[in-house]
Every structure is written in structure tokens, then in C-alpha cells.
Amino acid sequence: MEAEIRNQIPSIDPTVSEYASGYLNHASTRYTTDADTDAPSPLDDAARTITALLVSASGDFTDQSSTSIRNLVDRFITRLNAANGVDGERRQMAPKTRKLEQVIQVGSQRNVSSTLGLTAGNVDLEAVSSRKVESRVDRKKLEKAERKIAAKQDRKVMRNVQYEASRLLDQPNETESYEEFFMKVNPLQLGADQAKSKDIKVEGVDVSISGKRILSDTPLTLAFGRRYGLVGQNGIGKSTLLRALSRREVAIPTHISILHVEQEITGDETLALQAVLDADVWRKHLLNEQEKITKQLSELEAERSLLADTSGDAEKLDRHREGLDTTLSDIHAKLSEMESDKAESRAASILAGLGFSEERQHFATKTFSGGWRMRLALARALFCEPDLLLLDEPSNMLDVPSITFLSVYLQSYPSTVLVVSHDRAFLNEVATDIIHQHSERLDYYKGGNFDSFYATKEERRKTAKREYENQMAQRAHLQSFIDKFRYNAAKSSEAQSRIKKLEKMPVLEAPEAEYSVHFRFPDVEKLSPPIIQMSNVAFAYPGANSPLLKDIDLDVQLDSRIGIVGPNGAGKTTVLKLLIGALQPTSGLISSHARLRKGYFAQHHVDALDMNASPVTFMSKNYPGKSDEEYRRHLGAFGITGTTALQKMDLLSGGQKSRVAFACLGLTNPHILVLDEPSNHLDIEAMDALSKALREFQGGVLMVSHDVTMLQSVCTSLWVCESGHVEKFNGDVAAYKRRIQAQADQTSGVVQRQV
Structure with a gap:
């Protein structure tokens, strides 16, 4: 029975399949012939419970899958009844003395089964009668299985998410401003947060869009300070992955700040230089708070000068002033840590490197074309220096001088960079590691630029293809001998030996088909010059x-x-x-x-x-x-x-x-x-x-x-x-x-x- 469950649901946790099989076996033996036939049958309750558990464990909630699992459980019940001598009529009879102490509950938060031992009342897994029956399933194992099922369902929900384009450097939606979204996605880092590791390691990442799977249960690993080039063929989902990261759809720790350069900024009356300075929302927020508190302190000082030192109101004002002084001191420390006094010169340097003359830095953003506003978006992200900088084809919006500046700038960037690019020269200059996205997974090539990645990838592909072809030839040779001498008395022992050898051989997956593209422009007739x-x-x-x-x-x-x-x-x-x-x-x-x-x-x-x-x-x-x-x-x-x-x-x-x-x-x-x-x-x-x-x-x-x-x-x-x-x-x-x-x-x- 347990093997049939695993065949039906290959991804099921062994603990869950063991529990389902044991519970049905146990429930099928608990019948008498002199019970009230109107009472509900414990076997029917068990069937419903196990059906719900298996559907939840499968992660497939379609009608077809649910019907298939229900039919499987019905076959088990029929088989168990026949084995125990229980006919169809007796199957409807309830036991005379053996009754469930309480109704079995199957909860479904986000379609996740909360089986017996996890329901309100903490019913023992096999407390199906007036006496306790020793459980054959380890309680901790079952709870672990429940957690696995819950995680699986969370991933299933993630697969069905259709990501909207990230607007991290623009208005995220009609009701939420850029500043609000920035502070929500990137909370202000305090001392304790800054001491935390900025490495990113997320297991089991699943991403899909419009019903198409992009990544499936693959790890995401980004070491802080490394610069990763994300490459892969057109349509594989690289931009979708960046959007998922920027919206924190992937579980990146909240103390790691993220910025994604994808959309041009909205043009308005804001000057280009000021637009870059305003991009660091926390700096802007702290400067506003500093101005606000300074004004409050001046007002308190004027009010305090009118009161006698012995007045109760004077003491209250003094306490209020001390609190504001402490807050202002904290703000000054944070601004000093940000080196806020150097912000304007740094912003101007970045804009100059991206092609903005000193005069153009003081133009309103609405006067720039879409391409130049994309450069402003890039300048804002570089100015903020997030812990994780996400760039999607940055060279598409830049000319050769600006690409040269950007590659030099990123080579000394202090945090983590993940850049989607098909510009080999740019990747060779910038990337310290390459991530190859393909076949719903991410392959990592550490410590090399694009040229070394490409050579290594080709060597891996050729090696995998050679190993697969050799094994297929070896399997064919063994199978030919087995087919020829399986029923030959003189050779049967050799055939059996080869069968065992064939069964022990590791199963290699067929290598991916080599991805190739061919362009061809039609031939044209010759023309005499001048053309x-x-x-x-x-x-x-x-x-x-x-x-x-x-x-x-x-x-x-x-x-x-x-x-x-x-x-x-x-x-x-x-x-x-x-x-x-x-x-x-x-x-x-x-x-x-x-x-x-x-x-x-x-x-x-x-x-x-x-x-x-x-x-x-x-x-x-x-x-x-x-x-x-x-x-x-x-x-x-x-x-x-x-x-x-x-x-x-x-x-x-x-x-x-x-x-x-x-x-x-x-x-x-x-x-x-x-x-x-x-x-x-x-x-x-x-x-x-x-x-x-x-x-x-x-x-x-x-x-x-x-x-x-x-x-x-x-x-x-x-x-x-x-x-x-x-x-x-x-x-x-x-x-x-x-x-x-x-x-x-x-x-x-x-x-x-x-x-």
C-alpha cells in the first residue's frame, strides 16, 4: 500500500505515506456486527481523513488529481475489507464499543493539512478508541513532515504568482509613493543590523510567470561584495528573477537593502542632481527630521526662557528638550555614518560619469528623454549603494563612454552586484562570477569572467554528453546480452549478473540539447558603384x-x-x-x-x-x-x-x-x-x-x-x-x-x- 502511494505521489514524504498506510490498516480492523447501522463508520472517516492528507501532501489540488487520490484510497479500503472478511453491508456498520473520542479535524490554512496531532485538543495520532493505542509513527517525524508540506504549499503559491514589473525606482502603485515603498522594502539599518552578514543564501527558490516555470527548487547564493553576471538565453526568465528579488518575493533577509534599475524615473520639475540626492530616502528622511527637531528645540528654548526654574512646566520642558537632544544626536551620528556631507559631490560625480554635463545636472527631469531618465535611474541606484544592486541590461541605455565609466565604477563597488547583461566585454571587465540560468535552475561559475565561464560551460556540456553516450552504449550492450540469454539455462547466471549490474548503474539524465541560433539575410543582386x-x-x-x-x-x-x-x-x-x-x-x-x-x-x-x-x-x-x-x-x-x-x-x-x-x-x-x-x-x-x-x-x-x-x-x-x-x-x-x-x-x- 505504501509503495502504491509513493507511485501515485512521487514527491510525498516517506513519513506521511507510512502514516497513511498504517492508519488505514488499523482502521479497517475495527468493526462489529451488532452496532447501530445509522452511526458513521470510522473507516469512512479514516478514508476522508487520509484522502485529504494525501491531496495536501501531493501539492496538486486539481479535480483530476483529487479524484485520482480518492479512487486510490477507495481501492485500499475495498482490498482491506476483503482481507479482513468485511463485506459491503458490514462496512456501513459502526463498532459496538470502539468509538472515536472526538471528531478528526483536518485544517487547511493555505491548503496545508493540519492532521490529527496538530489540531485543537492535541488528539493523539492513533487515539481512535476509548483506550490509547501505541502510535507506530514518530510524532516528531510527522510534525517535520507537516512542516515540509507547508513549505511545499508556500512554494506552490509562489509558482502561481504573476509578477508585476518592479517600480522600485519609480512609483510602485497609484497609492504608494516611492519613498513609502523604499522605506518598506529597505528598513533603516541600525547598528545591530549592520553587524549581520550580508551574504545571501536561499534554498528552494521557485519562480514562475504566466503559468511558465522559471526556477524550480533551486538555491540562490550571493556572497557579499562579489559581482555576478546573470546570463541565459532569451525568454529564460532573467528579468523575472530580478523583479522577484527586488520585490522580496524571494526570502532575502530584510536587513539587506536592495535596489533594482528597471524603469525610467518619472519626469517632473525636480532637478537631475536633486533627483539623485532624493533617491536615498533615509538620508532625506533624516535631514527632514533634523530640520524639524532643530526648529522644535528653538521653540522650546524661547518658551523656556519665559518660565521660572522652579516651575513644574519648566521641568517638563527640560525633559522634553533632553529627549529631543538625544534624538538629534542619534540623527547626527547616522548622517555622519552615511557621510551625508559628501553626498552632493558624489552624486555630481556619478552624473558626470554617465554623461550629464554640469549644466544638464541642473535641468528638470521632465526635460530629458526616456533614455536619459533611465540613466538618472541608474545614477540614483549607484548613489544609494544598496547591499544588493540589481541591473538589467544597463549597457542598453548607455553609450561607449558611459559604459566605460560604469564598468570602472562597478569594479570598486563595495557591495553585491547582480547584473543581467549580454555584453561580453562588459561582463569580462565587471563580473567576478557568472550565474547561468537554464532548465529552471541556476548554475554557478565562481572566480571567472564571461570568457572563462563559456569555456568551462562548454567543457562541462561535452563531458556530460560523453558520459551519457558511453553509459547508453554500455546499457545497450548489457541489455542485448540479457535479452539474448535470459532464458538460456547455461547462460542464466551470467544474465542475472548483468541484470544486477544494470540495476546498480546510476541513471544519468540526457544532456540538454545544444542551444544554437542561426540568422541569415537573403542574397541580393550586385549593384554597380556608387551605392x-x-x-x-x-x-x-x-x-x-x-x-x-x-x-x-x-x-x-x-x-x-x-x-x-x-x-x-x-x-x-x-x-x-x-x-x-x-x-x-x-x-x-x-x-x-x-x-x-x-x-x-x-x-x-x-x-x-x-x-x-x-x-x-x-x-x-x-x-x-x-x-x-x-x-x-x-x-x-x-x-x-x-x-x-x-x-x-x-x-x-x-x-x-x-x-x-x-x-x-x-x-x-x-x-x-x-x-x-x-x-x-x-x-x-x-x-x-x-x-x-x-x-x-x-x-x-x-x-x-x-x-x-x-x-x-x-x-x-x-x-x-x-x-x-x-x-x-x-x-x-x-x-x-x-x-x-x-x-x-x-x-x-x-x-x-x-x-
């Missing part, structure tokens, strides 16, 4: 005092592989829009081949997609002329395979949406690909696939990108857009980064954190 040229081009937006760009001379051919870099706001995207004809130059000439087809990948390509349509439906509507099967094959060439091509695009990850946009671009059969930040949101495998496809593409490529690895892999010439000019750079991206760092050293010195 497209910009000659002495200048451009100014209407109402601007001076041109944004001037004196641009750029020639793009079918074999061109041009990368454009430069600070945000310098006009890189404007250059691309001039090239494709979306903008017209103020002066100068742009000429192109009469039959030239240009394909443009916008930085905000998602805006052009219909989130309520599937990729196939979107393509058939916007690029008609092919069958659904042809669209699916074309999407497959960009890594959108299987049912993903038929899902609403709102359900796809950012990287999957990018792949759809690339697939749509391929349908235009372009001669020239003009790409604005093409690597954003793509996972590393997809970026490698895109780089390879661009190298093999028969047409020309002109891209704006901040990704060092892609620029180095694809581009043969580098152009720098800054100060209104676009000029060819004599060197590679690494040389350009060195120039940026040297310029920073000359103008303001190496940016250091002020602690």
Missing part, C-alpha cells in the same frame, strides 16, 4: 541655434562594414535617418543608386510591432504575398521556431521581439542594412549568430552600436560622431575606449567613489 554617398552634409533641427551635424562625408558600398560610435546625443541616429531618407539635410548632398533597397533596424523597433498579433500574422499583414508556412520558415532562419511564431508578440521576450524585427527586415531583401543598436536585448548566442550573418551578408552594413564585441567582430572601419562631426577613427574599439579614458583622466581625473 550611397553623403557629401558635405549638414543638419539642424527646426528652431535650433546651431547645426547638430556638419561637413559629413560618408561613402557606403556593398562591401562596407562601418561602425559608428560616440556619446549619446551627438547625432548618431540622425546620421542613419539622413542616410535612409527619413530626414532631409539642411545642406549638402545625399545620392544613392536608383535601384538601391535600404533596410533600417530602429533602436526602438518594438514600437513598429503589433503586440496583439503573432509574428506570422504580423508578417502576412505587412509583408503579404507568402504562405504561413513560408513565413514560419523565414522566422526559423532568425531563431523564432515552433509555436513561438504563433504566439502573441506581447508574450515574447525582448530578444525574441528583436528577432522578429530582423526577420521582417530580411523580407525587404535590402542591399544595405542600416542598424541602430542591433544588439540590444539579444542573448549572447543570438548576437554571435547576428555577427556571423552580417559578416556573410552580400550587401553593405552601417551600424550604430555600443557593443564592443559586435563592433570588433563585424566592422572593418570605425567612425566617431562627436562635436557635430563624423570622422574616421584610426584604430579599433579598444583604442577608442583607451582614448575616452585618457580624456576623462585629463579633464577631471579618474572618477572615484567618495566613501
